[in-house]
Amino acid sequence: MAKQIPTRADDYAQWYVEIVKRADLAENSDVRGCMVIKPYGYAIWEKMQQGLDKMFKDTGHVNAYFPLFVPKSMFEAEEKNAEGFAKECAIVTHYRLKTDPNNKGKLIVDPDAKLEEELVVRPTSEAIIWSTYRKWIQSYRDLPILINQWANVVRWEMRTRLFLRTAEFLWQEGHTAHATAMEAEKETLQMLDVYADFVENFMALPVIKGKKSEGEKFPGAIDTYCIEALMQDGKALQAGTSHFLGQNFAKAFNVQYSNKEGKLEYVWGTSWGVSTRLIGGLIMAHSDDDGLIIPPRLAPIHVVIVPIFRSEEEQTKISAAVGPLITALRHAGLSVKFDDRDTHKPGFKFAEYEMKGVPVRMAIGPRDLENGTVEIARRDTKEKHVMNVKDVVVEIPKLLEDIQKNMYARALKFRTEMTTTVETYDEFKNILNSKGGFVLAHWDGTAETETKIKEETKATVRCIPLHSTAEDGKCIYSGKPSKMRVLFARAY
Amino acid sequence: MAKQIPTRADDYAQWYVEIVKRADLAENSDVRGCMVIKPYGYAIWEKMQQGLDKMFKDTGHVNAYFPLFVPKSMFEAEEKNAEGFAKECAIVTHYRLKTDPNNKGKLIVDPDAKLEEELVVRPTSEAIIWSTYRKWIQSYRDLPILINQWANVVRWEMRTRLFLRTAEFLWQEGHTAHATAMEAEKETLQMLDVYADFVENFMALPVIKGKKSEGEKFPGAIDTYCIEALMQDGKALQAGTSHFLGQNFAKAFNVQYSNKEGKLEYVWGTSWGVSTRLIGGLIMAHSDDDGLIIPPRLAPIHVVIVPIFRSEEEQTKISAAVGPLITALRHAGLSVKFDDRDTHKPGFKFAEYEMKGVPVRMAIGPRDLENGTVEIARRDTKEKHVMNVKDVVVEIPKLLEDIQKNMYARALKFRTEMTTTVETYDEFKNILNSKGGFVLAHWDGTAETETKIKEETKATVRCIPLHSTAEDGKCIYSGKPSKMRVLFARAY
Numbered sequence: 001m002a003k004q005i006p007t008r009a010d011d012y013a014q015w016y017v018e019i020v021k022r023a024d025l026a027e028n029s030d031v032r033g034c035m036v037i038k039p040y041g042y043a044i045w046e047k048m049q050q051g052l053d054k055m056f057k058d059t060g061h062v063n064a065y066f067p068l069f070v071p072k073s074m075f076e077a078e079e080k081n082a083e084g085f086a087k088e089c090a091i092v093t094h095y096r097l098k099t100d101p102n103n104k105g106k107l108i109v110d111p112d113a114k115l116e117e118e119l120v121v122r123p124t125s126e127a128i129i130w131s132t133y134r135k136w137i138q139s140y141r142d143l144p145i146l147i148n149q150w151a152n153v154v155r156w157e158m159r160t161r162l163f164l165r166t167a168e169f170l171w172q173e174g175h176t177a178h179a180t181a182m183e184a185e186k187e188t189l190q191m192l193d194v195y196a197d198f199v200e201n202f203m204a205l206p207v208i209k210g211k212k213s214e215g216e217k218f219p220g221a222i223d224t225y226c227i228e229a230l231m232q233d234g235k236a237l238q239a240g241t242s243h244f245l246g247q248n249f250a251k252a253f254n255v256q257y258s259n260k261e262g263k264l265e266y267v268w269g270t271s272w273g274v275s276t277r278l279i280g281g282l283i284m285a286h287s288d289d290d291g292l293i294i295p296p297r298l299a300p301i302h303v304v305i306v307p308i309f310r311s312e313e314e315q316t317k318i319s320a321a322v323g324p325l326i327t328a329l330r331h332a333g334l335s336v337k338f339d340d341r342d343t344h345k346p347g348f349k350f351a352e353y354e355m356k357g358v359p360v361r362m363a364i365g366p367r368d369l370e371n372g373t374v375e376i377a378r379r380d381t382k383e384k385h386v387m388n389v390k391d392v393v394v395e396i397p398k399l400l401e402d403i404q405k406n407m408y409a410r411a412l413k414f415r416t417e418m419t420t421t422v423e424t425y426d427e428f429k430n431i432l433n434s435k436g437g438f439v440l441a442h443w444d445g446t447a448e449t450e451t452k453i454k455e456e457t458k459a460t461v462r463c464i465p466l467h468s469t470a471e472d473g474k475c476i477y478s479g480k481p482s483k484m485r486v487l488f489a490r491a492y
Numbered sequence: 493m494a495k496q497i498p499t500r501a502d503d504y505a506q507w508y509v510e511i512v513k514r515a516d517l518a519e520n521s522d523v524r525g526c527m528v529i530k531p532y533g534y535a536i537w538e539k540m541q542q543g544l545d546k547m548f549k550d551t552g553h554v555n556a557y558f559p560l561f562v563p564k565s566m567f568e569a570e571e572k573n574a575e576g577f578a579k580e581c582a583i584v585t586h587y588r589l590k591t592d593p594n595n596k597g598k599l600i601v602d603p604d605a606k607l608e609e610e611l612v613v614r615p616t617s618e619a620i621i622w623s624t625y626r627k628w629i630q631s632y633r634d635l636p637i638l639i640n641q642w643a644n645v646v647r648w649e650m651r652t653r654l655f656l657r658t659a660e661f662l663w664q665e666g667h668t669a670h671a672t673a674m675e676a677e678k679e680t681l682q683m684l685d686v687y688a689d690f691v692e693n694f695m696a697l698p699v700i701k702g703k704k705s706e707g708e709k710f711p712g713a714i715d716t717y718c719i720e721a722l723m724q725d726g727k728a729l730q731a732g733t734s735h736f737l738g739q740n741f742a743k744a745f746n747v748q749y750s751n752k753e754g755k756l757e758y759v760w761g762t763s764w765g766v767s768t769r770l771i772g773g774l775i776m777a778h779s780d781d782d783g784l785i786i787p788p789r790l791a792p793i794h795v796v797i798v799p800i801f802r803s804e805e806e807q808t809k810i811s812a813a814v815g816p817l818i819t820a821l822r823h824a825g826l827s828v829k830f831d832d833r834d835t836h837k838p839g840f841k842f843a844e845y846e847m848k849g850v851p852v853r854m855a856i857g858p859r860d861l862e863n864g865t866v867e868i869a870r871r872d873t874k875e876k877h878v879m880n881v882k883d884v885v886v887e888i889p890k891l892l893e894d895i896q897k898n899m900y901a902r903a904l905k906f907r908t909e910m911t912t913t914v915e916t917y918d919e920f921k922n923i924l925n926s927k928g929g930f931v932l933a934h935w936d937g938t939a940e941t942e943t944k945i946k947e948e949t950k951a952t953v954r955c956i957p958l959h960s961t962a963e964d965g966k967c968i969y970s971g972k973p974s975k976m977r978v979l980f981a982r983a984y
Contacts, residue, residue: 010957023879027627029558029559029620029803030561030563030566030619030620030623030624031561031563031611034559034560034561035559035775036556036557036559036624037556037557038556039554039555039556039639042554042555042556042557042856043554043555046555059683060553062531062534062535063534063535063538064528064529064530064531064534064689065528065529065534065537066528067523067526067528067660067664068525068526068613068644068646069523069526069582070658071522071663071833072589072599072601074522074611075589075599076597076598078597079597081534082589083591086588086589086590086591087588088588089587089588089589090561090584090586090587090611091582091585091586091587091588092582092583092584092613093584093585093586093601094582094583094585095580095581095582095583095648096579096580096581096583097564097567097583097612098573098578098579099575099578105568105571106568107567107568107574107578109564109583109585109610118560118601119523119582120589121560122585128521128522129523130526132521133523135519140815141835142494147531151642151644152560152644154560155731156587156588168559168560168561170557178700190837196525203607225564304912333799343633380624395522440824487916
């Protein structure tokens with residue numbers, strides 16, 4: 001490894017950039033705002049996809065694929081949605097290049113190949129999907145439709161950060177259609193639960209479920225629900241959203257069904273998504289000053305085995321002893337890497353796998369061979385201990401389970417410590433400036449107050465928590481009556 | 493089911509369209525040339541992805557993700573590649589829409605948001621990937637790079653056909669970088685073998701491996717290898733390609749590495765891909781006049797169970813008896829659907845699952861319950877037989893294996909019958925017009941002859957087969973000397 005990376009305390013933003021770079025997760029491309037997801041980062045995304053895809057299918061959803069392009073007239077049909085995304089859309093206007101007559105070997109856009117109607121590169125797919133659902137839905141028998149799509153989308157962000165905010169990103173977007181409002185609302189909340197389950201149990205990251213304020217909801221939705229997670233710098237990250245669309249898109253695209261009585265009604269909809277942004281959240285929530293820490297359930301490599309040898313003979317002996325161990329661990333369902341490069345020293349390798357966040361490291365030297373032991377180091381706590389070789393296959397899966405739990409517990413403890421209940425605006429500002437984190441405070445529910453607070457403190461209403469109890473109080477800003485506390489934070 | 497579909501003999505093209513539609517695989521979208529892949533069609537693609545992805549990983553490849561957009565100056569760097577794709581590129585020129593001042597609620601492209609440099613929506617990713625590899629490769633130690641990407645690409649085709657030729661399609665594209673020409677050539681052929689293995693063993697479709705002629709090779713490649721399959725109408729389908737890129741992209745993007753002696757050399761490259769086009773090939777190769785026939789290894793549903801009942805009581809009894817059977821089949825790794833809808837009669841369901849190509853249908857009525865039997869129908873041959881319930885869990889997996897093999901054998905028999913060796917141009921034309929299929933003939937190897945034959949007969953050199961023996965002869969067209977026969981056909 002080259003020079004030290006900045007610590008989280010010194011420069012959290014730069015620390016994040018260095019982790020992404022040195023753990024070989026992603027990098028900026030030569031295309032403005034677009035990233036290259038490198039193999040190790042993509043392997044984490046594949047693990048996320050597998051986990052989520054199974055949960056979607058277990059709840060009755062199927063995958064499908066809809067076009068990348070949305071004709072402008074279709075895009076603008078749901079006006080609020082269109083307005084919400086219009087300012088950040090990549091627009092295709094031509095379908096051909098031609099040789100530049102003034103510059104041999106160069107190409108120019110062929111002015112004769114201008115499209116009659118411009119195409120918007122999807123920033124989200126409600127428009128194209130609801131225009132398709134119109135053809136699929138006639139009767140109540142055609143409902144519900146429970147479809148998910150894995151896709152790339154483009155939002156022309158001016159300020160981008162790897163994983164957290166990029167012009168192109170990968171995501172999944174669920175789009176469902178239902179006969180009744182109640183069924184659609186149930187679906188919206190079910191998928192919020194699926195997301196919370198995933199983030200808590202795979203990513204080892206506790207979340208607060210809640211509803212967005214009017215100002216923060218998805219353009220075109222009636223209600224937007226979200227899960228909010230806390231990063232180590234005390235800022236919040238929206239980790240997933242689930243929208244109750246009401247009949248907004250059904251009306252915009254004239255999607256009606258005949259009910260059991262033969263009467264025509266508009267269809268009710270939901271949409272929900274999580275993206276490669278989750279990888280940013282994973283890094284920021286768990287990693288330390290030595291690098292990434294990946295929860296075992298999402299780790300591309302569970303166990304790295306580093307042999308310690310001084311001669312070729314020792315190397316050969318260790319390799320021979322390690323072989324059956326690798327086989328046994330793989331049979332137990334674990335992903336194992338044996339790094340027997342003789343071009344790098346063990347210390348270098350240790351640092352490399354710490355940087356890459358591999359949950360368990362196993363070192364084996366000549367003395368271990370004699371003793372029938374290995375040295376185990378866990379990445380989350382950096383604790384080391386000696387283990388008998390014969391226990392490895394039983395103990396390592398347990399250790400991984402323990403790491404997964406410990407990471408969650410640690411993140412939960414952090415969040416608990418970093419959640420403050422305040423009564424006054426002064427307290428509110430003090431907490432934000434001194435400590436950060438989540439702040440529970442009374443709010444009068446108006447957009448005006450929300451905007452003022454945001455302007456003055458950069459904190460926003462992250463959500464109106466689903467599971468908080470009613471409590472009469474006064475808005476910290478306006479002093480007007482409030483029925484419950486909402487969750488404030490500065491956010492990514 | 494509505495009215496009969498045209499038979500293959502009557503109207504093969506329309507038969508194909510109807511199968512795609514009625515088996516619920518895909519449909520045209522409202523976006524010119526782009527398709528919607530419906531859940532059942534997408535489920536086949538997911539099976540293909542799983543099969544291929546495992547084969548790629550087993551041969552040492554990893555997945556990654558590169559940007560959708562390619563800046564024009566980067567796109568044009570490898571001139572032959574750029575020239576090859578320039579005429580069919582979607583071009584992004586603007587990044588924002590704004591409210592139309594003359595038309596409330598409508599949007600127009602914001603002329604102030606014109607990009608300084610236009611972006612090409614990737615038709616293939618060599619340019620963006622090699623411009624990235626330049627940053628990753630310094631030394632021989634950084635090689636090889638063995639990366640695959642699952643992605644969408646856009647090629648502005650004027651005449652489109654569902655799955656076979658669409659403006660946007662899904663595919664995988666492998667892009668590898670090597671220290672030596674020999675290693676890159678070995679990789680090129682290895683991936684050709686992987687594709688052949690997949691198409692033959694998953695898709696149950698025999699292929700001919702070969703090399704493309706100069707005129708048909710990938711723009712920017714030194715050599716293009718392909719696998720060619722035969723469809724039931726006697727036309728060929730290129731099912732996958734693997735390109736030896738030489739140092740063309742390395743030179744265009746200045747990707748050099750220092751070898752073991754410390755000397756700078758250009759890197760050698762390959763690229764290889766298969767796409768959703770394979771689904772079109774699957775349909776056209778195997779299906780019959782009653783619908784799709786899916787080989788078991790790619791079937792989203794292996795077994796459909798249809799209960800035959802006249803009363804609710806019978807229905808309940810059958811359901812109770814079927815429950816443990818479903819569980820047992822699922823434990824055996826099979827995908828089982830139990831269709832107990834009481835809104836449709838068994839005959840309707842039989843036709844529906846025939847149309848959808850489910851490999852095995854199991855029907856159970858009251859008499860079966862008494863006898864402890866089920867009625868099994870296999871989709872490939874339409875044979876029916878009675879099976880003891882207690883044998884189902886052992887026999888069904890064997891039956892699926894048998895269907896898989898039989899489908900391959902049938903396709904191979906067809907191809908053998910439809911491959912003709914000819915000596916003269918008259919024979920060549922006669923065979924093409926009377927019978928079609930693959931035609932093996934001598935060719936002088938020149939582009940002129942290839943073009944003439946194509947103009948006169950619409951047949952092209954599909955490939956120069958890898959495994960044919962040298963044989964002196966005379967070109968059927970020019971009479972000039974030829975060293976071996978090549979594979980001709982009319983093609984999709």
